[in-house]
Amino acid sequence: AQTVTQSQPEMSVQEAETVTLSCTYDTSESDYYLFWYKQPPSRQMILVIRQEAYKQQNATENRFSVNFQKAAKSFSLKISDSQLGDAAMYFCASAPSDSNYQLIWGAGTKLIIKP
């Protein structure tokens, strides 16, 4: 079975500091994508960052970057210079590259930003 595990139900960080959210996954797919989504109180799922598994280079989007360790099946999200607006639930997900709507989701990590 394909699974995504987020071992941190909740994390907190001081504003302007850096925080890393953990994610491990297991998949039988040879080609797949990995995602981090943000779900603020409005509930809308917002794509933060996407990584193609065949790419060695870690994806980066402004203050958000990932540490993708394919052999270890690890996909952590680093948020630099944390801002109050980053407070949300963060979900890690994986999907086959040929049908990436079939997302397998982790249970989420609640990120709290301390002012």
Next chain:
Amino acid sequence: NAGVMQNPRHLVRRRGQEARLRCSPMKGHSHVYWYRQLPEEGLKFMVYLQKENIIDESGMPKERFSAEFPKEGPSILRIQQVVRGDSAAYFCASSPILNTEAFFGQGTRLTVV
């Protein structure tokens, strides 16, 4: 360009009633995906539709659940004879073509009493 619109945002139904959840995809998007989020869990894929066709319904419960995406109008997720276990947030997403970024709506929170 308006985002993915779901309505209603909140829906309360008594056990045995029908629930109809609507999703209007973003303009120009013909691929629609439905997901369910149970409390304290991530989303689970239910069904993928493309105008008038169900492409993949591998995540749909076999009974009581159905989905459509007519030529005109929004996509509809229908749950017949709701039970307490159907209480969840139901999300719709859309994309212009397959395997590109899908944009999510704000979800419909269904409560069965």
